[in-house]
Amino acid sequence: MSIYDSLNEKQKEAVLHTEGPLLILAGAGSGKTRVLTHRIAYLIEEKGINPWNILAITFTNKAAGEMRERVDKIVGFGSESIWVSTFHSACVRILRRFIDRLGYDTSFTIYDADDQKSLMKDVCRYLQVDTKIYKERSLLAAISAAKDELITPKEYLLNAGGDFGKKKIAEVYEEYEKQLRANNALDFDDLLLRTVQLFQTQPDVLDYYQERFRYIMVDEYQDTNTAQFELIRLLSSKYRNLCVVGDDDQSIYKFRGANIKNILSFEDVFQDAKVIKLEQNYRSTGNILDAANAVISHNVGRKEKKLWTEKDAGEKITFRQFDTAYDEADYIVSTIKGKTQSQNASYNQFAVLYRTNAQSRLFEERFVTANIPYKIIGGVNFYARREIKDLLAYLRTIENGRDDLAVRRIINVPKRGIGQTSINRVQEYAAEKEISFYEALLAADLIPGIGRSLPKLESFAALIEHFRAEAGTMDLLELLNEIIDTIEYEDYLRDIDGEDAESRIENVDELRNKMAAYIESCEETDEKPTLGGFLEEVALVADIDNLDETSDYVVLMTLHSAKGLEFPYVFLAGMEDGLFPSYMTITADDPMELEEERRLCYVGITRAMDDLTLTSARRRMVHGTTQYNNLSRFLKEIPITLLNTGTGRLEEKKNMDIPKNDVYAKAKEAFRTQAFGGVTKPVQQFKVAGQKGPGYDVGDRVRHMKFGEGLVTSITEGGRDYEVTVDFDQVGTKRMFAGFAKLQKIEE
């Protein structure tokens, strides 16, 4: 009996189809990782393909590690020469070797979101862009979107036409690129973009990798963006052995540039592509699967498929609504406690999923009080913490003297009496001489007007030079310790914030551990540990990579992070309109945004194997104010027969019994959300109850001819008419003019 006999017919078909383009539409829990690993095994063992010629791309490092492990088990040996990695790490590996062809140094630095923002601030200051009008964040978002689509600054300008805003973005984009290059740095999007450019302009490099990667597999294909698509198209265009696995129903990264067309039109681009659907689900019970199918069927733009299972219907899905988010957290935590006792479940069988990272805090408190081990995935990345970034900036400065951002970050950390004025002088001098900030520091005595700061600058430069010299002789860990000791960093932390100091120092310790782990992993693969290698690994880890299934803790994370995982018991918290789906998507003009949100819900439901619990709260604190939310519309898409609600129906307490002043808070909140999403208008005065108005007030229930009943959340005077915002029960929040809307107040 061969290992392939354990596969079902469809899975087997996918494994055996090795030549030419192949699209596997794999529903949630249909065993796609199994297919991929068996396919790799089949290629090596039955087809005699050299493992060296196989490339497998996954979404996270964690998935890559698991795949390698599983292939290891089936194949025996040779699996270490398969390339299993994420898009980003594959690109870094290629660029470290060839990026000099594009005029960068191969020791380039990778900038994270934080670095990007600092750089963008510099750019805006330099170009005198008003960041009140053009926010750094939105500029970066626009640039990132452009890079995902492989659009260069010049092309962006051409596309802008007469649009002033776009022309401005093009200008910023160009300068941003210039500064990245000057710093010998790449941002995340660059990693993909530059690799594509490398392949486009260097035929010999492309040919080298085409020859190497004769068999390519891409997991989570529905989440690839245009740059990633182009990358694999180029790589696979010679041998055409491209196998992509994805599920259009699980596409949840549109905001990051994922192009769902990549999967929906795969067959158009690769005309001879074979398509295989995997629809048998091995993960969830019948009820859970029915609920998932029911929810996702509300989406219009999707490839028709229906998951089925041989499993029993299982327990009904539990739903509970609570007064507050605290009650919700209490319920979930005590239920977990209860089930570990009554059903003898272990903590690592539970996951709590939510829409936004902010929701994790309440749970964290409760888990601590209940003394239940837990792990929060996501939120503030470990490597984004201030103390870690400081130390990494030292390492980066040692590694890449052109990384101005890193140098400027640490020039006065710990305090050396070097202030903004001196930094600006150095900066100006560097710009004038067209040298890096650090080079300017080395010649600080030539900087005009530097005055009394000179000795401080010189001693900082000497410090870095000292570390550089040591970097040549010491091993990595010694170097890190030397830095921490020399700058007396732990004392510095105690100085600046007494209270948090200890946890920050623990983080510093953790950084040492991470470095030690890196060195160890190098020994396993016989690579030489380098500073560059460490910094690279650090730049590309996602928090989810730290999830360890063998440790016994409850996992808390966002729905996005949960993709690809499964748990026997799943809690989906915060099932409320306004939170999930978010206000952004409810009020968006584009209905596709709500569909993406629904896919996220589908992802959440399908994480559960045996037991799914949905919860919501009537009120919760958001941004420091109390918000009142109705039940999530997604809940109502689940057939009531699948739910155990305690009462047999979806109970919905209307917002009528809310104290008046809270209604105002909500109204204000709603207005702000509206103003933020739409055209920015000066905030107008809120009408106070009792004054002349359209015949109803904030907090009243009204009826609209088309939209039905809803709650008035704000009324503002807009010139000749009143502008009314109503949260309708059926269609969500709408803003309209009272004169046209003809709203009828419902008397209670």
Add this chain to the structure above:
DNA sequence: GAGACGTTTCTTTTT
């Protein structure tokens, strides 16, 4: 140049 204090903005999701 540094620290204290008040004000404003933000949050959807992440490699």
Add this chain to the structure above:
DNA sequence: GAAACGTCTC
């Protein structure tokens, strides 16, 4: 409610 930002004082 926190973090980032701006302003003021020493």
